[in-house]
Every structure is written in structure tokens, then in C-alpha cells.
Amino acid sequence: MRKITIIGGGGVRAPLLIHGLAQAQALFGIGEVTLFDIDVERTETIARIGREIVRKLGAGFAIRVTSDLEDAATGADFVLSSIRVGGMKARARDERLAIEHGLAGQETTGPAGAAMALRTLPVTLGQAKVVEAVAPDAWFINFSNPAGLITQALTEHTRLKVIGICDTPSEVFHKIAEAVGAPASEMFFDYAGLNHLGWVRRVLLRGEDITERLLADTELLRGLYPADLFDPALIQTLKLIPTEYLFFYYSQRKAYRNQLKAGASRGEELERMNVELFARLAQQTDAEALATYTDYLQQRNASYMKLEAQAGSAFSQNAEQPDPFDAATGYHKIALDLMTGLVSEQSREIVLNVRNRGAIEDLAYEDIVEVPCDVDRNGAKPRLTGRLPESVRGLVTAVKAYEKTSIRAAMEQSRPLAQLAMLEYPIIGQWEWAGEILEALMAADPNGLGGLK
Known part of the structure; x- marks a missing residue:
């Protein structure tokens, strides 16, 4: 029987993953799904929803919660990593600081994306080292944002079999x-x-x-x-x-102006939604909690990109939404598709974040790229895509330079390198401004963005 470990098991995506695993139980033969998280109380709430899903689908595997990563990862066949260091509060704070400095506040791009990378990378690498020690043959599937940058760091600094995924x-x-x-x-x-x-x-x-x-x-x-x-x-x-x-x-300026008009960033609205969600879940039966969680996902999905594009609120979207568990796409669908490929003899095509290996001629062999891959039990092989169009080539190479310098900054805990990364980043691109933004982000973060010096 297979063991699946979810790092960040208290996250709101976890029940979607559990639903997909339950549907694929006949293929995977899962004995246990282990949810690891530092917030045990929140994770127990997520586990209740997961167990209700397993019960309804008759999947028959156990769901266990632990705050001991070595225990969680030991014997795992797949480790799915989806963490948010500092929680939604840190995202909301970073996005607000970006707006205060005249840029759109967004989770994975701009100043907030840079802060998220610097904060997340040391924690993810530390967790990956534990997995490497106790489950060296496991597939390590990275969801943690910014997914490409984090996957790049994992492939550079561990020997794990790492693949990054995104549903975009x-x-x-x-x-x-x-x-x-x-x-x-x-x-x-x-x-x-x-x-x-x-x-x-x-x-x-x-x-x-x-x-x-x-x-x-x-x-x-x-x-x-x-x-x-x-x-x-x-x-x-x-x-x-x-x-x-x-x-x-x-359309950076458009996104920024719409956030000003709305008076909030998406992270700030999602933080409020999450507080309300877990307050309600704590008072409900397992069946009621699953229904509340489903409503939450529908509201969250309906509001996606509305604020940045139209200055709309996450709380004002009333459009009819499909059942999120049966949606045609999503992180959980990509994860299940990938895992299915990795246990199959027959190859399937999936867009993944993997080592370039010559797929995009404009980037280095070891760079992490997002390209179609042929996936089977031997892993994911990127398909050759040639050169990028000239109109986007410069942007891609600049962002890749920013990613690699950010990794160096985090590994060396170097404030100057972090400022250099922001200089290389097209959204910021000015030395003094990068320094001002970085100073504000470090001052607001309890750990100074991974202990930059």
C-alpha cells in the first residue's frame, strides 16, 4: 500500500488532493495519507473534511495528522509540498507593502513574490533535506509558490526526484x-x-x-x-x-490602480475569508464542514483575478460556479495526472516545471522551465520547444536571472544579493527603489526574510 505525505497539510488545497486520491484509490492502492503541518489544530480541521470525503467515496485509506516531518515522510512514495511560510497574513502584508511602494501587490510576482521566495526557500529546503534522509526514493512534487523558483532551488540543492507543478x-x-x-x-x-x-x-x-x-x-x-x-x-x-x-x-499599472480603487489586495481579502472559514468549520459536524468548505472554494474561485482586473471584491462575486471537486482543471488535477503517469508504463503529456535539458534553447541546461513533458514511471522528459519568440525572450531570461540570484541571496542570507535580484527583476528594475522596497519587507517580516544580512 502506498503512502502519500502532504507537507502543508493544513492548507485549503489539501481536501481537493484527498478527493482526487480517493477517486484514484483503485490505481494507487493508498494505505495512508499523512498531513504534516506546524498548525496542528487547523490541520485536524482539514483532516475532518478529508475523512468525510474518503467516507463518502468509500476509498478506505487512513488520514493521519502529525507535526513531526520525519515521521510524516518516512516510507512515503510521494511527498506533495504546498507551504505558505508566515501564512496568509504574510502574503497580505507583502502585498500591502508593494501597493504602498507603487506596485501591484500579488502573491508570486513583484515585491510580494520576491518576499515570498526569500521567506519560503530556506524552509522548503530544510524540509526537503529531511525527506531526502528518510524517503530518498520518493517523488517530491512541489506546489509551493513561487513554484518555478522553489523547484529550481530544490533541484540545485537536493538529490531528490523533484517536479514542480502549476495549473495555469x-x-x-x-x-x-x-x-x-x-x-x-x-x-x-x-x-x-x-x-x-x-x-x-x-x-x-x-x-x-x-x-x-x-x-x-x-x-x-x-x-x-x-x-x-x-x-x-x-x-x-x-x-x-x-x-x-x-x-x-x-498591465502592471492597471493592476496597481485597481487595487488602489478596491482598497485591498487579493491576499488581504483571502485572509479575511480564511479566518471566517475556520471559525465556521470549528463549530460544524464533518458533513457540514465539507459543505462549508465547498461553498468557500466556489466563492474563492469566482473571485479569482476580479480585483486586479476590475477592482471587484472577492466578497461580491455571485456567479454560479461548478463543483470545485469536479472541475476540469486545478492543482489537484495536475498532481493526480502526474502521479498517475509516474506509476504507469504508458507515457502521457503534461506541462510541468522541470530541468530544461535543452528544451528551450535560450536557457541553460539546468534551468527550471515550464514546458510539455512526456511522463512515465521513469520520470518527466521535457519536449524540445526550440527558441522563444524574440518578443518575450528578453523578459524570460531576465526573470530567470532574478530567480537564480534570489536563490543565491537566500542560501547566503545576503541582503545585497536580494537587492540585486530585485534590480534584475523587470517589474522593479531600479537599484535605489529595490533597496527601499527590500528594507520595508525585511522590517515587516518577523525573521527578516529568512535572516538576510
């Missing part, structure tokens, strides 16, 4: 397939980039290249995103379909 590419693939009215399985998406910095370059339907037809349809292009993010003229001029996080590069 599959979301845009699904939206394109919906717009065309065809199953995604009958389509080919030529995709390349970094995590939260990728583009669809070509789309084929049953072997026919339909890219030009898609680019010519302005209404279709508007409908590909959860909110009104991109001017269709931008997409048509690039001749590339960007994933949603490019909004924070291409």
Missing part, C-alpha cells in the same frame, strides 16, 4: 478548447516559458493549425481569462496567447 497552463488550454468547442484531447498546444510566465505559441485541432483563426477572434480572446485582463490587440500583436500572470507584467 492547463487552465488556458481548457479555455481555448471550450472556446473552440472541441475536447482538449483532440488539440495540441505549443507552450513554453517559466512558471507564471508562459505563452501558447500555436494551437492545432486534429492536426490543423488554427492559431491564426483564434487570434483573429477578439471576443474569443477576451473569453479565455477569468477576468478582462488583456487587450486583444496585445495578443494579436504578440501572436502569442499569454497565461494570466503576464497581466502583472503587461
Whole structure:
């Protein structure tokens, strides 16, 4: 029987993962899912929801909670890491400081993304070293944001079998397939980039290249995103379909102004939502808690990107949402697809964050890239994608330089290197300004962003 360990088991994604594992129990033969987290009380609440899911689906595996990582990881076949160091409070604080310095506050990009990386990296590496010691043959699947940067650090500084995942590419693939009215399985998406910095370059339907037809349809292009993010003229001029996080590069001022207008960042609104959620869950039966959790996910999903794109509130979205457990895409779907591939003889294609190995010619062999991979029990092999279009090549190489310098800064606990990383980062890109922003982020963080000196 397989053992699955979730690091960050008190996170709100964990029940979605448990649901997927329960549905795939016949394939995986799971004996135990272990939830590791430093917040045991919160994790016990998540475990109650997970056990209710397992009971309803008749999956029959145990769910155990522990705050001892060595215990959690020992004997694990898969370790799924999804942590948020400092919790949602730290995200909200970082995003507010970004706004105060004239930039959009967003979890994985800009100043808040830089702070999240510096705060998360030492903790994740420490946890990975424990896993390496007690479960060296386990697959280590990284969800922790910023996913590409964290996965880069894990591959550089551990010997674990590491793969990073994100649902952003599959979301845009699904939206394109919906717009065309065809199953995604009958389509080919030529995709390349970094995590939260990728583009669809070509789309084929049953072997026919339909890219030009898609680019010519302005209404279709508007409908590909959860909110009104991109001017269709931008997409048509690039001749590339960007994933949603490019909004924070291409329309940084718009995102910032909308956050000012709304009076909050998404992190601040989600912090309030989470406090309310766990207060309600504490008073409810397991069945009631599952229903409340489902409502929470629907509200959270309905509000996605609305604030930054339209100055809308996470609490004002009343649009009908599908059952989040049965959604066509999502982190849990990608994780299950990946895990299924890793126990199968038959190869499957998934967009993942893996070592480049020549896939993108503009980047180094060891760089972590986000590209389509062939996945089977031997691992994930990136498909060759050639050179990036000239219109995005400079942006990608600059962001990769920022990621690598950030890793050096965290490993050496170097404030000057952290400031250099922000200088290299296109969203910031000025030495004195980077220093001011970094000083504010360090002063607000209880541990000075991983103990930078």
C-alpha cells in the first residue's frame, strides 16, 4: 500500500488532493495519507473534511495528522509540498507593502513574490533535506509558490526526484478548447516559458493549425481569462496567447490602480475569508464542514483575478460556479495526472516545471522551465520547444536571472544579493527603489526574510 505525505497539510488545497486520491484509490492502492503541518489544530480541521470525503467515496485509506516531518515522510512514495511560510497574513502584508511602494501587490510576482521566495526557500529546503534522509526514493512534487523558483532551488540543492507543478497552463488550454468547442484531447498546444510566465505559441485541432483563426477572434480572446485582463490587440500583436500572470507584467499599472480603487489586495481579502472559514468549520459536524468548505472554494474561485482586473471584491462575486471537486482543471488535477503517469508504463503529456535539458534553447541546461513533458514511471522528459519568440525572450531570461540570484541571496542570507535580484527583476528594475522596497519587507517580516544580512 502506498503512502502519500502532504507537507502543508493544513492548507485549503489539501481536501481537493484527498478527493482526487480517493477517486484514484483503485490505481494507487493508498494505505495512508499523512498531513504534516506546524498548525496542528487547523490541520485536524482539514483532516475532518478529508475523512468525510474518503467516507463518502468509500476509498478506505487512513488520514493521519502529525507535526513531526520525519515521521510524516518516512516510507512515503510521494511527498506533495504546498507551504505558505508566515501564512496568509504574510502574503497580505507583502502585498500591502508593494501597493504602498507603487506596485501591484500579488502573491508570486513583484515585491510580494520576491518576499515570498526569500521567506519560503530556506524552509522548503530544510524540509526537503529531511525527506531526502528518510524517503530518498520518493517523488517530491512541489506546489509551493513561487513554484518555478522553489523547484529550481530544490533541484540545485537536493538529490531528490523533484517536479514542480502549476495549473495555469492547463487552465488556458481548457479555455481555448471550450472556446473552440472541441475536447482538449483532440488539440495540441505549443507552450513554453517559466512558471507564471508562459505563452501558447500555436494551437492545432486534429492536426490543423488554427492559431491564426483564434487570434483573429477578439471576443474569443477576451473569453479565455477569468477576468478582462488583456487587450486583444496585445495578443494579436504578440501572436502569442499569454497565461494570466503576464497581466502583472503587461498591465502592471492597471493592476496597481485597481487595487488602489478596491482598497485591498487579493491576499488581504483571502485572509479575511480564511479566518471566517475556520471559525465556521470549528463549530460544524464533518458533513457540514465539507459543505462549508465547498461553498468557500466556489466563492474563492469566482473571485479569482476580479480585483486586479476590475477592482471587484472577492466578497461580491455571485456567479454560479461548478463543483470545485469536479472541475476540469486545478492543482489537484495536475498532481493526480502526474502521479498517475509516474506509476504507469504508458507515457502521457503534461506541462510541468522541470530541468530544461535543452528544451528551450535560450536557457541553460539546468534551468527550471515550464514546458510539455512526456511522463512515465521513469520520470518527466521535457519536449524540445526550440527558441522563444524574440518578443518575450528578453523578459524570460531576465526573470530567470532574478530567480537564480534570489536563490543565491537566500542560501547566503545576503541582503545585497536580494537587492540585486530585485534590480534584475523587470517589474522593479531600479537599484535605489529595490533597496527601499527590500528594507520595508525585511522590517515587516518577523525573521527578516529568512535572516538576510
